[in-house]
Amino acid sequence: MKKIITVIISVFLIFGLVGCGNSKEASKNQDKKTIVVGATPVPHAEILEKIKPILEKKGYKLEIKIFNDYVIPNTALNDGELDANFFQHIPYLNKFNSEKGTKLDYTVKVHLEPMGLYSNKIKKIDQFKNNVSIAIPKDPTNGSRALRLLENEGLIKLKKGELVTKFDIIENKLNLKIQELDAPQLPRALNDVDAAVINTNYALQANLNPTKDAIAIESKDSPYANILVVKKENKDKSYIKVLSEALNSKEIKEFIKEKYKGSIIPAF
Template sequence: MKKLLSILLSIVVIFALGGCGTKKEAVETDKKIITVGASPVPHKEILEVVKPLLAKEGYTLKIVEFTDYVTPNTALAEKQLDANFFQHVPYLKEFSKEKGLDLDYTVKVHIEPMALYSTKYKKLTDIKDGSSIAIPNDPTNGARALRVLEKAGLLKLKSGDLISKLDITENKKNLKITELEAPQLPRVLKDLDAAVINSNYAMEANLKLTDALAVEAKDSPYANVLAVRKEDKNKPYIKALSKALTSPEVKKFIAEKYKGAVIPAF
């Protein structure tokens, strides 16, 4: 009898534990508070538009603001965030490969044209020999910035995606290319002759795209995306967030708010 009771008790405990695991998994799959890391402009502003759309679906959106290009991905990988919204596809892929992170994206939301700004020069032809021009120091944005300079006719470069200043093949004006942290570029612009700046940092510094000396082509492949852990891509709350970020309401907001400085990618 004691042996039978012991067996029955073990079975009850196993089922109880199994039930707890299933319940925990269900809660994680159907979570109602979504925590997303984002850059202040335009990402956080766009997510504010998404908040009421998600609320209608029963979700609460919590936005955590970041001002760098590293922490949001490490925080996502460490499950401090459910998603992040600040980066384009090439950067996400390169960063994930370099750091060994299992990250991916769900939807492309917008494109932020990179541009060449200057407080000293009004047009490209004013740029003098030996001028100092700064670009972002991360591989993907640095390569992207160099292509902006090439398109403007200031340099010639080797073919390829992840090019650097070492791949310059022609530099008739002997431009001095300096690599700096992307967030620093607007702050040091006055100390340089010009700088190629990411649109989000340019907007934060009240730099207008219409005043830029050169602007990235509108067919840029650098669409900003909603990044998530691969294991979470098909969870209901991520699907709801992805749908809201590519809604007609968001498209209208981007067009009216940024007037071409940010372009919808959907």
């Protein structure tokens, strides 16, 4: 009987220790103190650098991992290598989730990067002539966004729809040659094409200012605000809430306004 009682007590102790361990692990995951965020260099990493002091005051450390493409930051987040990422807008996130079967979600909108049309050869829209070559981003959402910008400037006409491609052009009087390239390559392509529609983060890296250097620029009421993205099950965790609040703070709003002079604007 004593042996049986001893065994029972041992089992309870083991399960109690396991439960305690699981509780500690759950608490650790709920409120981890080092937050790892993936971001493209400009302006996302720059903005993240500015929230480090805000997070430190609340007991958190921020680790920023730099990426130069639009796919790996999402796969790394989905695989648990990141706690969050900051580089994309809502239409791109929705498209990625649909195609990859991921369950990523966003917490806050941070800023808008108006997409611009740039050229080393052409200064004004009315200078576009027959057979001009224009490079646009290769990914579906930014490619669609670029084509809408060209349409708004009267260079082409497109079918209706949320996402369009160059095959949805229904009027192209100038016979414009639309080339699709990976977004990071677009600034370098300006020497090889007549013009290019470039995302602001890559334009800034190439010392191109949308408000000064772009022939045409996206409207400020564009729906393509950049967002903080996390795994859906982590949205309500304490460290994500603190991170989201820091990115939507008064300090960051003022930083965006002063640093980027209208080339990037707050979305909160």
